[in-house]
Amino acid sequence: AGATLVKPNRKEISEAVGEAINTDEEFITAGKKLLQLGKFDYLVATRGKDGLTVLDKDSAKHVTAQQREVWDVSGAGDTVIALLALGIAAGGSVLDAAQLANIAAGIVVGKVGTATVTAAELSHAVDATDEETEAQSHLQNIMTVEQAVEQVARWRRLGLKIGFTNGVFDLLHPGHLSSLRQAHATCDKLIVGVNSDDSVRRAKGPDRPIQDEQHRAAVLASLERVDLVIIFNDDTPIPLLQALLPDVLIKGGDYTVDTVVGADIIHANGGQVVVTPTLQGFSTTNIVTTRGIKKGN
Template identity: 40%
Template structure:
C-alpha cells in the first residue's frame, strides 16, 4: 500500500482559475418530506403529512454544481427538455456559476426522481424518465459543446463523464470525449454505469463503487478483501485506463494504479443521506486534477467531499469553504498554511474560521529581530480569540516608516520566524504604510496594538467597530525594542 500524500488548505485554495467540463445525465431530484403518524384506511400503507416539497439538481447537474461550488469554472453539457422539470432545473442551475449547454433528446422529458421522506427515512421513490438515446445529431452537438468548452489549448482543465445510463452517454460519444481529452492532455474522470469497462477505455480515472466494480469484473464477493481487489485491478485496469477509484462505502476508497493500490479511509461521521455523494466525490477528484494535483491527492479531496455530503439530508452541494473547514479542523498547527501572502486566500480561510464560530484576532507590525516584547504581545493577542492573524510590513513599507537602515531582516525571514511562534495561526504581508486595507479584507473581531497607541489611534479601529469588532491595547514590556537590541549589537561590535 502506498502512503498518502498530505492535503492542505493551500491545495483547495489552488482551485481558483481551474476549469471542468461535465457531460452526462442531468436530472431533477424532488424531495417531499413530512411525518407519518398513521396507516391509511384504504391500504396498509403509511400516510405522509407533507411539510416540505423542494427540488434540487441531480445527476450530472449536481456534479456540476458541486464543482462550481469549489470555485472551479464549470460547464455542463447534458440533456433536458423544455418542460416544467427542465425549467426548474435551469432555475436551480442559474446563479451557481455553471454554464450550460442543453441538448434535446427528441420528445424525451427531463429526468425527474421524486423521493418521499418521513423524518430521516426515505419510504418510496418515483422515477419519470425516457431512456431514448441521443440520435446522431445530438451526439455531434454534445461533442462539439464539450470541445468548445475545453478549448484548443486547455491548461488546468479536466473533463467529467457522468454516466447514469439515462440515454445521454452512448459508447460513441464517450469514446470521442475521452479521445479528445487524451489528444489535449486533459484528464478525464468517469463516474460509470455501464458494466463494460471497455466503454471508458483511455480514461484517467474511473470511479465505480464496489458493486459496480464487481459487475464490471464478473465477480461475486461479499466484502472488498485483498484477493478480490487484486482481481478487480487486474481485470479493469486495461485499455489505457490509468487508475480506478473504487468507493467502498464506510470503508473508504481504494485507489488502484498500475504499480500500487492505496486505501483512503473514510472519516467517521453520522450519515444522513448518501444521495449525491458520488457526485460530490467526482467533483472533488475533478477539481483536484484540474488544479494539477496528483491522483492520490485528488481522490482524497473527493473522499472528503463525499463524506461531507453524506452528513447532509438530500442531494447536497459541498463547497470549497466546507473542505477548508474540514482541513482546518483536522490540521495540527504545524500543518496549517502559516504564511499566506494572497489576501483573497487569507480572507477565505478567515471566513471559514468565523463561520465555524471562531473569533479572529489581528496584530501587525514590522517584527524586526523578534524579541520578548513581541512574544508577550502575540501571547496576549492569541488569548483574546481563537485565531491570530499577523500582518507584517513589507521591506519597502518598513524602510519608509523606519528609515533606510531598516529592516534588519528581510520580510521572508521575519514572516518565517513569526510562523514558528505557537500563538500565531496565519502570517501575511502588506506593502502600504498602514494595514487598513488588509483589516478590511479579513474583518477581524479584535485588533491588538501595543500601549504606545491610544485606542482612537489604532488604524482600522473604526472599521472594526462598524462590523462589531473592537480594539485591545496590550501593555508593552519596559526597555525592550528592536532599536535597543540593534544598538546593543552595534556597541558590542565596536
C-alpha cells in the same frame, strides 16, 4: 473489462465484497477482489485522511494525503473523479492522475462547502509538493489580501472569532512572542499584518529592516499561535482592516483603546479593540543598537 477505472471509498469496497476492512492488507485484498468481480482495469480507492490507493491486477500503490486543515469534505470525491479524468485525458498514467487528484482533494477539503479548486491553486500545490520540505509547509499561511478575505469568510461561516494584530517583527524576541500569545488568547484565529520592507524604511530609516519581509513573514507563519500572515505596504494597517473587518483588533504597548490606529473601523463594525501589556526589556531597536547589528550581517 467492465470499466477502465472505478473510484470507490473504503465503505463502498467493504459493502461490495462483503468484508470488513480494518488494515492496509485487508484493504488491498478487498480492492483486488472488487477488481476481479467488476472486471475493472484500475481501482482508485479514496481513504480520507490516509489519501488513496491505486490498484491494478499486478500492484497496489498508496498515495499519502498532504497534511492540511480540514474544514469540509463535501465534494472531495467528485474532485478526485474530475482530476483523474483530466490527468488521464492529458496523457498521464493512472498513478500520475491519482497523485494530482489527491493534491486537488486536499485543497478543497480546506474550504467550506462544496468547493472547487482553481488551476493556480493546483499549480502552487504541485510546486510545493516537489520543492518544499515539510518544515516549509507553513508558507501556505502567508496570503495576499484577496486570499485572506476568502479565508476569513470560510472561518466566519464556521462561527470562528477573527483577531488581527500587526507590526514589523524584525528580530523576533520574547516580547513579540508574549504579545502574540496574548493576541491569540482573544480570538479563535489570529491574523498578523507584517510591514513590508518599503514601509519599514519609511518609518525607521534606510538601515531597517534587518530581515526582509519574506523572512519575517515566514518566521511568523511557522508559529503555532499565528494562523495567517499578510505583508502590507501601506504606512498603517487601515486598508487591511477595512478589507478583513476582524472581530478583535489587538495592539500591544502604551496605547489607549481610542488611540489604536483603526479602532474606529472595528468599533463601527461591532468589533472589539484590545490593548495588551508589553513584556518589558525587549526591543528590536535596542538589540540593534546595543549589539551593533547592521543590515546584511
